[in-house]
Amino acid sequence: QRPQNHNTIVMFGIFKKRKAKQSVMQPVWQRWAAVIERRQRKCANYLNHKAERYSKRSKQICLAIFCLLAGGGSIHIATRAFENPSGKLRIEKMSVPGYAIESDTISAFQPAMVLTERQYHNIQQFKKYMDSLQTSKAGKLKHDSILAVRQGLMDSIDFIEQVYQQQVKQNRLWKND
Numbered sequence: 001q002r003p004q005n006h007n008t009i010v011m012f013g014i015f016k017k018r019k020a021k022q023s024v025m026q027p028v029w030q031r032w033a034a035v036i037e038r039r040q041r042k043c044a045n046y047l048n049h050k051a052e053r054y055s056k057r058s059k060q061i062c063l064a065i066f067c068l069l070a071g072g073g074s075i076h077i078a079t080r081a082f083e084n085p086s087g088k089l090r091i092e093k094m095s096v097p098g099y100a101i102e103s104d105t106i107s108a109f110q111p112a113m114v115l116t117e118r119q120y121h122n123i124q125q126f127k128k129y130m131d132s133l134q135t136s137k138a139g140k141l142k143h144d145s146i147l148a149v150r151q152g153l154m155d156s157i158d159f160i161e162q163v164y165q166q167q168v169k170q171n172r173l174w175k176n177d
Helices: 004-012 026-051 056-081 103-109 117-133 137-149 153-176
Strands: none
Touching: 117 137, 117 153, 137 153
């Protein structure tokens, strides 16, 4: 018989040996890998047969030329990477044609509204209230005390407004596509 604590461990399946489930696609990938490997082997045999004709000296010269070209190309690519004066990467918008994806799938990728119009309206009202506080001395004192307790509040409100504007713009783009 097994010890009591071993049954407990096996019962919860913590250290239980699990059988690996074979994917339906795995045999397909194995066949593709075998086909690719056969073609690679055929190509290697062909190149070996061709290379048998060359002398040792000509093989060394071909190797040196290949290394110079490959190394030179790599150095060229590496130096071109540092030539960008702005230091910024350019990211371009990618568009997917409508016929490439079913309409149900497109709606799944459509961004959800982060802020509602009502929330945006409330934020605008608060911003107007904060601006109106600066018209009087007592209001200015209240305005400064709010900002002293909540540093960065107005920056956050500006950021939220920008997010809402981008959200509206993005939803318009989705509707036009």
